[in-house]
Structures are given as C-alpha cells and as structure tokens.
Amino acid sequence: xxxxxxxxxxxxxxxxxxxxxxxxxxxxxxxxxxxxxxxxxxxxxxxxxxxxxxxxxxxxxxxxxxxxxxxxxxxxxxxxxxxxxxxxxxxxxxx
Numbered sequence: 001x002x003x004x005x006x007x008x009x010x011x012x013x014x015x016x017x018x019x020x021x022x023x024x025x026x027x028x029x030x031x032x033x034x035x036x037x038x039x040x041x042x043x044x045x046x047x048x049x050x051x052x053x054x055x056x057x058x059x060x061x062x063x064x065x066x067x068x069x070x071x072x073x074x075x076x077x078x079x080x081x082x083x084x085x086x087x088x089x090x091x092x093x094x095x
Contacts, residue, residue: 043060047060
C-alpha cells in the first residue's frame with residue numbers, strides 16, 4: 001500500500017468518524033427537543049387537570065413562577081398564556 005493510499009484511507013476513516021459524530025449530536029438534539037415537547041404537553045395536561053402527580057408539581061410551580069415573571073417584565077397581563085412562544089426557537093430580537 002502506497003503512502004497516498006494510506007493517506008486516502010486515513011482521510012476516509014476520519015470523514016466517517018466525523019459523520020458519526022454529527023449524527024450523534026443531531027440525535028441528541030432531537031432527543032432534547034422530544035423531551036421538551038413531552039414536558040410542555042405534561043405541563044398543559046397538569047394545568048387542565050387531566051393529569052396530576054406529586055413529582056411533576058415542583059417543576060410545574062417553577063414554570064408558573066417563571067411565566068408570571070416573564071409576563072410582568074414584558075408588560076403582559078400575567079394570565080399565564082403561551083408567553084414564551086416556540087421553545088425550540090431563539091428569543092425574538094428587541095425592536
């Protein structure tokens with residue numbers, strides 16, 4: 001095997017590992033988004049009274065508090081609606 005062949009093989013192996021790394025990061029990001037969506041759905045179900053569980057209540061209380069703070073700081077009415085927009089998107093730029 002010539003030096004050029006060895007270099008080519010090493011480059012191909014590096015490219016394959018890089019591709020695997022990118023796929024791994026993408027899958028972890030998708031997993032995080034799925035957990036986020038599950039959490040949002042669970043919170044909505046808690047708020048509507050469709051589910052109740054003591055393990056969920058502490059985090060739900062934290063979410064309520066944060067939503068109230070956001071509503072107050074942005075001049076909202078504190079009604080606790082969908083204050084944050086899409087959690088998968090970056091925050092809006094101030095105008």
